[in-house]
Amino acid sequence: xxxxxxxxxxxxxxxxxxxxxxxxxxxxxxxxxxxxxxxxxxxxxxxxxxxxxxxxxxxxxxxxxxxxxxxxxxxxxxxxxxxxxxxxxxxxxxxxxxxxxxxxxxxxxxxxxxxxxxxxxxxxxxxxxxxxxxxxxxxxxxxxxxxxxxxxxxxxxxxxxxxxxxxxxxxxxxxxxxxxxxxxxxxxxxxxxxxxxxxxxxxxxxxxxxxxxxxxxxx
Ligand code: B16
Ligand code: MG
Numbered sequence: 001x002x003x004x005x006x007x008x009x010x011x012x013x014x015x016x017x018x019x020x021x022x023x024x025x026x027x028x029x030x031x032x033x034x035x036x037x038x039x040x041x042x043x044x045x046x047x048x049x050x051x052x053x054x055x056x057x058x059x060x061x062x063x064x065x066x067x068x069x070x071x072x073x074x075x076x077x078x079x080x081x082x083x084x085x086x087x088x089x090x091x092x093x094x095x096x097x098x099x100x101x102x103x104x105x106x107x108x109x110x111x112x113x114x115x116x117x118x119x120x121x122x123x124x125x126x127x128x129x130x131x132x133x134x135x136x137x138x139x140x141x142x143x144x145x146x147x148x149x150x151x152x153x154x155x156x157x158x159x160x161x162x163x164x165x166x167x168x169x170x171x172x173x174x175x176x177x178x179x180x181x182x183x184x185x186x187x188x189x190x191x192x193x194x195x196x197x198x199x200x201x202x203x204x205x206x207x208x209x210x211x212x213x214x215x216x217x218x219x
Pocket of ligand 2: 012013014015016048049170171172175
């Protein structure tokens, strides 16, 4: 099967461009402590790329709460998270991310954001990189969250590209699964146990050059 030419990249946010995972952890931890629930950093690892409601469900395990209480807990955690992200600045960009976004644009290719977070817009504003994205797809864009492919399909459609023309860059197993089920090209960042299903696996974006990525993907 011929490999179609890459025309755009869809970047996940948390764990790819910046590390908001620590702030999500602190928000969930505070909520869990207040509710007398156990929640560790290791538990937080399982919430990578998982949307807010589903994350809360994983923390609550088999406990049953009325819908009103669920909504209140999600809002409370988000209030804590919003307090933490007020501190975000361009210093919080992960190494290599901005450089790669710029290189992609200079090469005439397109960039989209594909984040499960409803706060993604605010985070990229604070990071000072909003202008580097042609399209922003976030937690408000679709109903079905990762591992469904909907968010990335939304981003590709907005870019005017087919999934086969887009490379999804993700740090979460749920994100790689979402990309693969939508027939996207995939780059996984992090350990093989987490992103082993990606076409190309890298530790992070530090020093990563567009030409090398395209070469590796068109092998
Ligand atoms: P919010 P990503 C995801 O971001 C985070 O990895 C995940 O931990 C978080 O629960 C989710 O966003 C929703 O975030 O509560 O701000 O809507 O990795 O898809 O960029
Ligand atoms: Mg992520």
